Amino acid sequence: MSEAGRLRDQALAAIARASTEPDLEAVEVEYLGRREGKISRQLLSGIAKLAPEQRAALGQEANEARRAVEAALEARRAEQKAAQLADIAQTEAIDVTFPAPPLPRGHIHVLSQVRHELEVIFARIGYTVEEGPEIETDWYNFEALNLPKGHASRDVQETFFLDEAEEVVLRTHTSPVQIRAMQRIGTPPIYIIAPGRVYRRDNLDATHLPYFMQLEGLAIDEGLTVGDLKGTLLYMTQSLFGQERQVRMRPHHFGYTEPSYEFDTMCGRCLGKGCRSCGGAGWLETGGCGMVHPQVLRNGGIDPDRYSGYAWGFGIERMALLKYDVEDLRLFYENDIRFNRQF
């Protein structure tokens, strides 16, 4: 075998062993480098020493060796490139034609839905929405509502106080908005609802929350009676639950209304006959109501000799619970997406 053929075989063996691009470059330099490459040098130096008639044969051998090595390098590089692409396809496979997963869409929370539904129901009969601060003074939260210091209702309403003197509170009900509305609007007629968050020092369980949403209603006009109050509650109940549902009022006592009542919604399962879901009563406790106490009207700057008013309040969670048969109040605030999605 000629010297050129021997170098070619060495180079081809080295190329076969090379597994990376730097390995291949090293082989390329070693054999085909312009000056120092073994095949190039053999070609240059060898030819010079030979008789002219031998030069052509050697030159041809050397050139053939060079071309064989170049071809082998090219083939090996193509192999390596293909292997790399296969690797990428394996580890980072992305099908760009595959449809993207849909983005999850949220929706309005059930309590906001019920609140909004109630706002619409009352807007239809001329009530406007009134809001007040969640941090209140003792005067708005208690005193002005005919609940002086030492009044029994103050003990029932477990209060969060925000100062040492116990003059600033987290409102325990939305009723202070009654006073603020009277002061803001001034001369009746006044027809407002006041939905909002209230706070009580209750322990968290299935039927108690340390904070919840209330909806307060207040109407002040000339000649309003308990009949108007009951009609309003009946309108609300039937709008929210259906025409078959009735309202019942039972005498009660609140400082800020006289007379005062608790009102119940007819059980939707048995329509008043009594069933397991209503504990046999046929009715479900819903909220409190009554005719606004004359002193409360006076505290709001309204003349009780000319005007009368009625008011009511209930928990929006309670309403949502009656509407959707939810058994545990805590579910409304846990934000478990499986629960929230049902509404």
Ligand SMILES: [Zn+2]
């Ligand atoms: Zn029932």
